[in-house]
Amino acid sequence: DQQVKQNSPSLSVQEGRISILNCDYTNSMFDYFLWYKKYPAEGPTFLISISSIKDKNEDGRFTVFLNKSAKHLSLHIVPSQPGDSAVYFCAASRTNFGNEKLTFGTGTRLTIIP
Amino acid sequence: EADIYQTPRYLVIGTGKKITLECSQTMGHDKMYWYQQDPGMELHLIHYSYGVNSTEKGDLSSESTVSRIRTEHFPLTLESARPSHTSQYLCASSDRGPTYTDTQYFGPGTRLTVL
Known part of the structure; x- marks a missing residue:
């Protein structure tokens, strides 16, 4: 049972435009969400996170939006740069005294077209 | 941010060999994890540890074993490697924010x- 879903396996965006990556979850107990970026043959790099007490968190070019009622989060990258080409994973957890594991989505491969 | 190291980066080995994948972190994080990822697939948790002498199996069944004798070190061992073990193995650490x-x-x- 896939509790965290990234329904778009790939996305291509023109350089300088906005990239929007989407993630849906089914477990209403999830209350902490993260986005990771992964290059081939490397480990995932933490990008940005959001707690369920917020609906938006921004860090430079990256903004994550959370819609709890729809169980949906999205990552916006603006403006998109060639170095953003990578696989992006969303992940979710429950903040149950800090002992909850992360559940990952299957990833979306983002390609930025120069 | 954690400094976390894995060795070797690449390993090609014959069937039946015993291997140990090393993972070390320098941030004093209590929690450490091993994930397995095949190309185009999600990360699957295979082992985790919440501290020294604590190890648990993850969501994906694995024939590997782990140990946590020191906070900074979380090695993964395969007693007898098989072609089905071919994959990328990712180590992670965390601490409660x-x-x-x-x-x-x-x-x-x-x-x-x-x-």
Whole structure:
């Protein structure tokens, strides 16, 4: 049972435009969400996170939006740069005294077209 | 941010060999994790540890074993490698944040190929 879903396996965006990556979850107990970026043959790099007490968190070019009622989060990258080409994973957890594991989505491969 | 290291980065080995994948972190994080990832697939948790002498199996069944004798070190061992073990193995560590959140930081991974 896939509790965290990234329904778009790939996305291509023109350089300088906005990239929007989407993630849906089914477990209403999830209350902490993260986005990771992964290059081939490397480990995932933490990008940005959001707690369920917020609906938006921004860090430079990256903004994550959370819609709890729809169980949906999205990552916006603006403006998109060639170095953003990578696989992006969303992940979710429950903040149950800090002992909850992360559940990952299957990833979306983002390609930025120069 | 955690400094976390994995060795080797790449390993090609024959069937039946015993292998140990090393993972070390220098941030004093209590929690450490091993994930397995095949190309185009999600990360599957295979082992985790919440501290010294604590190890648990993850969501994905694995024939590997782990140990946690020191806080900074979390090696993974395969007693007899098989071609089905071919995959990327990712180690991560985390510590509870001020709001009880759990941001995991990953090492560079080990790409294992069993012939």
